[in-house]
Amino acid sequence: MKPKVDLSKILLTSAGPLLCIIGAAAVIFGYLRGEAAVILSKAIMVCMECIGIG
Amino acid sequence: MDKTDKTNKTDASPKNAESKNPGEKKKSKKKKLREAPRHIAQAVWTAVTNSYVAGFLKGRIYQGELKKLCVPGMNCYSCPGALGSCPIGSMQAVVGSSGFKFSYYVVGFLTLIGALIGRFVCGWLCPFGLFQDLLHKIPFPKKIKTFRGDKPLRLLKYIIFAIFVILLPMFLTNDFGNGSPYFCKLICPVGTAMAGIPLLILNEGMRALAGFLFRWKLAILIITVLLSILIYRPFCKYICPLGAVYSLFNRISVFKYRLDETKCVSCGACSRVCKMNVDPTKNCNSLECIRCGLCKKACPTKAISYGFVSGGVKVGKSKLAEDIKPDKTAET
Numbered sequence: 001m002k003p004k005v006d007l008s009k010i011l012l013t014s015a016g017p018l019l020c021i022i023g024a025a026a027v028i029f030g031y032l033r034g035e036a037a038v039i040l041s042k043a044i045m046v047c048m049e050c051i052g053i054g
Numbered sequence: 055m056d057k058t059d060k061t062n063k064t065d066a067s068p069k070n071a072e073s074k075n076p077g078e079k080k081k082s083k084k085k086k087l088r089e090a091p092r093h094i095a096q097a098v099w100t101a102v103t104n105s106y107v108a109g110f111l112k113g114r115i116y117q118g119e120l121k122k123l124c125v126p127g128m129n130c131y132s133c134p135g136a137l138g139s140c141p142i143g144s145m146q147a148v149v150g151s152s153g154f155k156f157s158y159y160v161v162g163f164l165t166l167i168g169a170l171i172g173r174f175v176c177g178w179l180c181p182f183g184l185f186q187d188l189l190h191k192i193p194f195p196k197k198i199k200t201f202r203g204d205k206p207l208r209l210l211k212y213i214i215f216a217i218f219v220i221l222l223p224m225f226l227t228n229d230f231g232n233g234s235p236y237f238c239k240l241i242c243p244v245g246t247a248m249a250g251i252p253l254l255i256l257n258e259g260m261r262a263l264a265g266f267l268f269r270w271k272l273a274i275l276i277i278t279v280l281l282s283i284l285i286y287r288p289f290c291k292y293i294c295p296l297g298a299v300y301s302l303f304n305r306i307s308v309f310k311y312r313l314d315e316t317k318c319v320s321c322g323a324c325s326r327v328c329k330m331n332v333d334p335t336k337n338c339n340s341l342e343c344i345r346c347g348l349c350k351k352a353c354p355t356k357a358i359s360y361g362f363v364s365g366g367v368k369v370g371k372s373k374l375a376e377d378i379k380p381d382k383t384a385e386t
Binding site: 012013015016017018019020022023024025026027028029030031033034035036037038039040042043044046047049050051052053054 | 116117118121122131132139143144147154157161162164166168170235239245249250263267272303308363
């Protein structure tokens with residue numbers, strides 16, 4: 001007798017790799033539309049809020 | 055009372071029997087050794103991602119192109135040694151900017167890392183996690199494993215993420231449409247520890263500017279430090295927005311923990327050793343699991359394993375309980 005196909009298990013195991021691909025695509029898209037430049041402009045200055053001054 | 059405490063009372067494992075005899079010293083020595091590889095990995099990662107030595111010497115921060123990249127853990131980008139950017143700070147910088155109201159870059163990064171390894175980041179790649187781990191090693195007469203309200207309080211980190219990391223920077227903006235990084239400004243003790251204190255020590259000008267806000271954040275840091283001695287990783291359990299995000303991926307991440315139910319003897323050794331109060335026999339990929347690996351090491355029957363899963367095929371060391379059962383039924 002063949003084991004039953006568990007759809008929820010398949011979804012659980014395939015969601016991880018699928019989200020990795022979606023995540024990587026979103027990183028590239030965000031980089032291309034200039035978000036990394038915003039981060040860089042913030043991160044190269046001392047963040048006054050972070051250190052508790054501003 | 056917490057379930058972990060119940061298992062403590064009904065324990066009949068060989069390890070517990072060992073703890074009742076004079077071999078106690080030997081056992082505690084073993085436990086320290088077990089955590090050493092993880093602490094070394096945490097320390098190496100912290101050193102690599104904060105290796106801008108000139109920053110520590112001159113009281114400045116790194117200003118190169120690498121700062122475009124996020125690091126997976128809580129690592130303030132204003133730390134004098136930081137080479138990369140904190141994802142939570144970056145998220146607030148983008149959603150609080152006038153140009154963008156959603157960050158594909160940071161959300162994509164968090165999705166990628168979360169879906170790949172989940173809260174493994176918290177256990178192995180977070181500098182503030184290491185800081186709390188070391189603080190918890192300071193001896194104290196009565197350490198607190200759990201308390202009334204522990205479980206509901208763990209939801210606080212999700213609320214903090216939604217309000218202070220997303221909503222406030224997005225909607226509470228100035229006339230130019232820019233929002234402040236409210237989590238960094240009002241709550242984050244990581245920035246105070248990794249950036250505020252070093253920069254104020256090294257830079258006289260900044261020292262003169264420190265006022266109420268710095269004292270407020272310093273008070274939060276001191277409370278976090280004191281609580282970390284008593285409670286294991288209080289910041290990770292109740293406050294950390296990054297841990298909150300990664301926790302949502304624990305169940306589906308490619309890197310997973312597995313429980314082989316055919317090997318598990320329900321001795322409770324795994325839940326007893328877990329400092330995050332997770333019971334791996336109920337859910338070995340719990341939202342709270344930081345994947346430190348102590349449960350795997352404590353298991354006397356090697357029922358817990360971990361590894362990467364691809365397309366339903368296990369690549370780790372032992373078979374999944376779920377993988378074994380269908381084979382058995384197929385044979386019969």
